[in-house]
Amino acid sequence: MELIAVQDSFERVAKRRKLSSSKSQEIIIQVVYEIEQALLRIQSSSDSIVADVDQKTVLAELKAKLHVVCSHAHLEGPLQDTELTRCQKVLEKVLHPDISMACVDADFDRHVINQIIIRHFYSEALFDIVDCLVKEAGEDEAISLRLQYQELHEILEALKSRDLGPASKWISANQDRLRESGLDLELKLHKLQFVDLLQGKGRSSALKYARTYLAPLASRHMDAIQRLLCSVLWAERLDRSPYADLADPSNWGSFAEDVTRAFCSFAGRSIRDPLTVALAAGMEGLPTLLKLANVMAANKQEWEAMKQLPVPLELGREFHFHPIFVCPVSRDQCSEENPPMLLPCGHVLCQLSIDKLSKAGTRNFKCPNCPHGASLSQCKQLCF
Structure with a gap:
């Protein structure tokens, strides 16, 4: 909601800037017109003695007209806009400048990085x-x-x-x-x-x-x-x-x-550049990681000590490359010993979660994602 309010503020300011630009163009056109008219009056004078008097009069009149046309109220009024300054704290909060909070020290293979x-x-x-x-x-x-x-x-x-x-x-x-x-x-x-x-x-x-x-x-x-x-x-x-x-x-x-x-x-290589993909995925997941780092810092938990994220990191389908399934109940990654199982309702859990829910197959259980019931015999192993 805060970002929506900031966007509305930018749109209102943009409209006022557009209006201000239009008024400025009108003033410039009027100034050019008054100067051209003054030049025509000066050039039309043929008597040198009278011309000197007429030129002073014309220039005085031009000065008065330009003072009215170019008044500060016309130019400065539309530009005095402090609405964006009120959004500064919101932007600093949302667009967090210190992304190092989401970073952890990791031992990378130098050869692989190269x-x-x-x-x-x-x-x-x-x-x-x-x-x-x-x-x-x-x-x-x-x-x-x-x-x-x-x-x-x-x-x-x-x-x-x-x-x-x-x-x-x-x-x-x-x-x-x-x-x-x-x-x-x-x-x-x-x-x-x-x-x-x-x-x-x-x-x-x-x-x-x-x-x-x-x-x-x-x-x-x-x-x-x-x-x-x-x-x-x-x-x-x-x-x-x-x-x-x-x-x-x-x-x-x-x-x-x-x-x-x-x-x-x-x-034998991917059509997509690995470095580009990694950077794009990191940028998409960065807001979630920053929020998680702030929460953990407030609870005095060690961010760098975590081996697995406590919340799912939702990325687009363009970042799905490997047949890896993480159980939404246990948060464990499935393996050959703990394979993914398809429930009759269409949801997927790991074998260990189903065993716990069904008490090792001794009773029916309800899917944790929907109200449909199931039994161990109705679940089928998925093979990616």
């Missing part, structure tokens, strides 16, 4: 920085990764300029593995090239390409190839045809993502 940082810089194509880091940290084995990342970046950079050459070369070299994985990157590549030729060089070039590269794929992708060939009839207006999706520029980005995903899979 590898994570090296892979991050490789993924950003900062090869010069990595070369320096590898040399200073003594991580010589990381040099072998450079060729892999360089090849991937060459493919992606070429795709940005609609050059399919490097991608075609890599797909040809890994054709067997791609087919085993069920990936149709070869077809997607030829579709992009076909449409590019159709829109750039015309029907004849596209059809010639189809006879050379698409014909061998007809046995496996007849429907897709027939649709490509029908699009030839709409060559001049493909973007306004039933085949407009073929000309969608986002197809190139989608193809680049597919190539990246396949490349990373074959290289």
Whole structure:
């Protein structure tokens, strides 16, 4: 609720600032107009003696008009806004500056940390920085990764300029593995090239390409190839045809993502940079950790002595990577000895929690998450 009040205050201040800016523009326009009118009156005077008198009069009148137009009430009144200063304490409370409270001392493997940082810089194509880091940290084995990342970046950079050459070369070299994985990157590549030729060089070039590269794929992708060939009839207006999706520029980005995903899979690494994921997850969980640290500090408990968080740390599904289940009752992580069990109502508990609730299977029990009842025999083990 406090943040909502702060947001409302910012919105009100923004409206007043907008109004103040509008008034200032009006004043500037009026000042320019009065000065221009004064200059016209001075220039229209032809008699030098009279002109001297007229100029003094005109300048006096201009001064009086500008004093009225540019009064302090017009300019300073709208800007005297102290509403945001009242929100300072709320912002300091919510946006806690000391995030070190949520940190704990941990023994990290230096080699692992170096590898994570090296892979991050490789993924950003900062090869010069990595070369320096590898040399200073003594991580010589990381040099072998450079060729892999360089090849991937060459493919992606070429795709940005609609050059399919490097991608075609890599797909040809890994054709067997791609087919085993069920990936149709070869077809997607030829579709992009076909449409590019159709829109750039015309029907004849596209059809010639189809006879050379698409014909061998007809046995496996007849429907897709027939649709490509029908699009030839709409060559001049493909973007306004039933085949407009073929000309969608986002197809190139989608193809680049597919190539990246396949490349990373074959290289045995994640498509998402581990360091980026860790930082994003830490930022999302930081408010909860800070609140927990404050509560524990008030109760004079040792934050760094904890081996497990006493409250769940809710993160988005994009941060779910491993088949790990923590029982909502016991807060224990499930294992082979204590597997997750599915109740008839659809909720999941660990085996030990069910044993306790059912008195080792001697009685029925109620699900702790809903009013439905269950028995030990009705529970089924889950296998991730």
